[in-house]
Amino acid sequence: MSEIGEHHGALAHHFEDLEQQRQSADLGMWIFLATEIMFFGALFAAYAVCRWMNPAGFSTGTSLLDVPLGTVNTAVLIGSSLTMVWAVQAGHRGDSRSIIRNLVGTLLLGSVFLVIKALEYSHKFHDGLVPGSLFTYGGEQAAGVEMFLCFYFVMTGLHALHMVIGFGLLVWLILLARRGRFTKEYSNPVEGVGLYWHFVDIVWIFLFPMLYLLEH
Amino acid sequence: MDETTNYRAQSVRIFLALMVLTAVTVAVSYVNLGALNLPVALLIACTKAGLVLVYFMHLKGNLRLLWIVAGSGFLFLAILITLTLSDYFTRQAVG
Amino acid sequence: MSESTAPIARPPAPTREHYLNVKYGIKSWLLTVDHKRIAILYLISITAFFFIGGAAAVLIRLDLATPAGDLVSSETYNKLFTIHGIIMVFFFLIPSIPAVLGNFLVPIMIGAKDLAFPKLNLLSWYLYMIGGSFTLWAMIAGGVDTGWTFYAPYSTTYANTHVIATALGIFVTGFSSILTGLNFMVTIHMMRAPGMTWLKMPLFIWAQYATSIIMILGTPVLAITIVLIAIERLLGVGIFDPALGGDPVLFQHLFWFYSHPAVYIMILPSMGVISEVISAFCRRAVFGYKFIAFSSLAIALLGFLVWGHHMFVSSQSPYAGMVFSLLSFLIAVPSAIKVFNWTATLYKASISYQTPILYAFGFIGLFTIGGLTGLFLATLAIDVHVHDTYFVVAHFHYIMVGGAIMGFLGGLHYWWPKMVGKLYPEAWARFSALVIFVGFNLTFFPQFLLGYLGMPRRYHVYDPEFQVLHVLSSAGASILGIGYLIPMVYFLWSLRYGKDAGPNPWDAKGLEWTIPSPPTTFNFEEPVTVGDVYDYPTEDETPPWKQGSSEGAHV
Structure with a gap:
């Protein structure tokens, strides 16, 4: 292994061989994802407490969200995870063309997700269902509904921010792949971004039922 | 293939x-x-x-290590949520 | 400036190339990916923050010399203790040992050429500086008066100061801490030299590993809590406001989930330093290696289960309070295991009383006092009496100053010859260690009494009956301040005038002492051979500095 490693351009000076470098990158990404679990997790904890204290308000808030759009988005995002899996697999084969094809697919599906999300946001803004000074909801449990919508925007907003960062990473990978940087021995970045993208998917897998479906 | x-x-x-x-x-x-x-x-x-x-x-x-890393993320999240909610769930009992 | 003067300052004789002289100029420092240079960048930055935070402490103590609080207004006083707390906690104590000594030593001690992600390491310094600048700007632009704890609803609804800007600074700095922890963990897992098995690792590395766990799993929770504070301020939603269906205690839960383990971010690395120093100056392997190693992990894990003991007198349910009280008692066990093992190592050892071990003595004594008073506070009934009094202030300063800073200074003295290749003046160093010890106790011991008598924290106007103790404390603070200035001076002095240290001035074991001081850029020129890092000779052998006229001892 180290024989190949020493002559490979992608090997950083402080690693012994490519295998050590790959495992370090993998472990680093997983540790980063563990911090991300805590990052979103703390929001879920706060959400749980607030929902416990304001069951009626949160239930009303949930019913204000658009379940069909949320369902379509869930499917779209899981689809983008599938193309990402294929991109990582192509990376292991060192097949640059397939990497690019699948990354572009991921990018497109991700864009569909964000467009639908933007549509939902604009409906909310239009209906005055936005926490803060634009909030015009006049029904029962207004404070609880506003708190729910605050969680809705913060959680989906942070999720969308992660996707936008993911877009940047995808574009970076596509550029690297076009320059032929990925080989059978070295496709760490594709793998790392793949992990990140799947994690963003997992966050949505929890956000969707907690925000859209629970007692709507 | x-x-x-x-x-x-x-x-x-x-x-x-x-x-x-x-x-x-x-x-x-x-x-x-x-x-x-x-x-x-x-x-x-x-x-x-x-x-x-x-x-x-x-x-x-x-690697087993990666299972541990992923698992500890969820474990500590479970700690955060469980201990926090244990406060809220037992407040009523006091009245 | 350094670009033009440095080549002239270079000695004429052909000197060995090492990480400090391999390149010159500002750019070679600001764009470096060498873990040792990044450690030096951190050392300079945290020292600057330490003196800013210290200046705030001086003003606080001056103001408290009189019961009427004659020096500053109440508003200014609130801002001063907030500045002091925020700077010292987030910008000095948390990065202190990991980012300086850890950055320098983690790769070397395990036989690696660098940390796993050198660029990420540099990025984390930049994040630290950006966050720090933001916070400093907020302080200059008008300050914050919430205390370092940002308790809601004051911080969300009532405070009229720069809460969001300060919070943003802490948010950014948090990512610096996460990246450092991530880098250490990957490095320790993946980059150990052949033969450096887990149970052969130096105890300092175990401590850094345990610290990294907390940084990685705790810091994101603080980050999101800060975001919620900012959102509540901006939008007026009521997550922490009971009038709107929220709960301020929820903020305390989230805040202390990070901030209690953060205390272990500060103290665990110090414990690692103490283990190294004690074994080097007792010239024997630390007693109970495995117990010390695993108790570090136990502290990191248990540290996440005790946060509710900060909330005994809030509206937290008494049942939760009992559980948290019990768990808080449990965490005393691994801490005590460490103290017992250090003491057992010292027992009948041929100790050489160099500066680093003086700090280690200080650490053990003061940490024990801090830890035992912590047990008082973990007891529900006593906490009701002393909650939010000077008793608490004294308790955590015994841990954070008496523990963490003593460990930092001890480690800095111990590894300074390795970092810069020069010896500091031993006599001055011992003198300042003594001054710091005396000053510290004079400052904070009276605060235990003050708190027990009922003096609340964060008040600057107080009953005249408390004045004697406050004056004692202020007098101690001035001694402590001088104590901190002395090392600053002689460390700088040693850079130019210090004697050459040689690769191993303490005749200590461990990989860092097998390479030249200062090390070369890639640390190890030859393949690393790992033996026992605590392979000290038998008891009877006299260490070199005890054999009459040796280099180290001036006293």
């Missing part, structure tokens, strides 16, 4: 399973299960997340 075809077939199977679970969780949400609403939704979500972790993120067959 036999291996590749196999892998593709497997990933498509997982994708379909995730789709079915999504459909189930949406369908179930229209049935009022009372106290079971939350556990059922969580159970389905955890199953989906598990599928993504194990198959899409290749935890299966990977």
